[in-house]
Amino acid sequence: MAWSTRELADLAGTTVKAIRLYHERGLLDEPLRRSNGYKQYEVSHLVSLLRIRRLTELGFPLSAIDAVRGGGDASPAALRELDAELAASIERQLKARSAIAAILRDGTAADAPVGFESLGPRLSDADSSLIHIYTQLYTQEAMTDLRKMVEAEDPGAAGAEFDALPADADEETRQRVAEQLAPDIARHLTDHPWLTSPGDRLARSEEVTRQMFSDAIVELYNPAQLDVIRRASLAALAMLDQAPAADTPD
Numbered sequence: 001m002a003w004s005t006r007e008l009a010d011l012a013g014t015t016v017k018a019i020r021l022y023h024e025r026g027l028l029d030e031p032l033r034r035s036n037g038y039k040q041y042e043v044s045h046l047v048s049l050l051r052i053r054r055l056t057e058l059g060f061p062l063s064a065i066d067a068v069r070g071g072g073d074a075s076p077a078a079l080r081e082l083d084a085e086l087a088a089s090i091e092r093q094l095k096a097r098s099a100i101a102a103i104l105r106d107g108t109a110a111d112a113p114v115g116f117e118s119l120g121p122r123l124s125d126a127d128s129s130l131i132h133i134y135t136q137l138y139t140q141e142a143m144t145d146l147r148k149m150v151e152a153e154d155p156g157a158a159g160a161e162f163d164a165l166p167a168d169a170d171e172e173t174r175q176r177v178a179e180q181l182a183p184d185i186a187r188h189l190t191d192h193p194w195l196t197s198p199g200d201r202l203a204r205s206e207e208v209t210r211q212m213f214s215d216a217i218v219e220l221y222n223p224a225q226l227d228v229i230r231r232a233s234l235a236a237l238a239m240l241d242q243a244p245a246a247d248t249p250d
Contacts, residue, residue: 002031002040012049019049027052027065059086115143119150124163126220133216137209142194142201149188167222174224178231185236 009016022028028048031039055065059082067074099117103110108120113131116123123131134146153159158180165177194201202209217226 002034002042003046005039005041008041008046008049011046012053014049014053021062022049022052025062025065027062058082115147116150119147122150122153122159126163126225129220130216133212137202137204137212138198139201139203142198145192145194149192152187152191153184162225162228165222165224165228167224169224169228174228175231178228178235181228181232182235182239185232186239189236189240 003011005016005019009019019028023030028045031041031045033039051069052065055069056062060068060078064078068078099114102108102117103112103120106118106121108117109128112120112123113128113135116128116131120128131146135143138146158177161173162177162181165173189195198206198209204212217229221229
């Protein structure tokens with residue numbers, strides 16, 4: 001019994017294109033040809049093709065087929081390496097599914113920062129953009145703390161007013177919004193002292209972090225919002241300076 005390329009592809013559940021690729025890679029032996037030039041595939045070719053398909057279905061790349069088929073010495077190590085890659089891939093997929101579930105549940109934008117999917121509706125576009133940049137500047141531990149800060153903030157009128165603040169907001173409005181935001185900032189500084197000296201929470205150098213942060217907030221927030229951030233930060237530091245020192249044991 002001899003088969004044509006198309007017949008072999010049909011028997012093996014693959015395509016003529018795949019068979020030609022396997023020939024090019026040297027994975028499948030070339031068959032004899034009839035007098036008319038047509039290929040004559042035999043049982044050995046079908047078995048080889050089915051073995052190749054089995055290994056590719058497991059996840060082996062074509063470059064590894066020769067090393068693992070037939071149960072050679074390299075097979076156990078290659079299988080363990082592939083298993084580790086599959087485990088990592090499954091973990092990434094599970095995380096992606098969890099994120100997608102949170103996005104669908106909370107109506108968040110699909111491009112919400114990683115880890116902040118459920119908080120998306122509370123973030124302005126500028127805040128979300130800044131958090132995306134933070135993911136490149138800070139460690140995972142720091143990002144976990146930043147998430148806690150967003151969760152702890154009061155999503156009330158002050159935040160909404162800050163987000164909607166026009167660039168030409170008057171002095172009174174700026175000061176009022178700053179005073180409303182200051183307690184949250186003071187609490188963050190108390191709960192997470194590393195904010196004033198990030199040190200080992202940085203994923204990049206202090207110089208790069210400082211420059212990226214400076215460039216980001218200037219571009220993402222308007223002049224009035226930047227002024228409010230400055231005022232609120234100064235007010236928060238003043239609140240901490242005026243706070244009574246914690247009692248120490250005798």
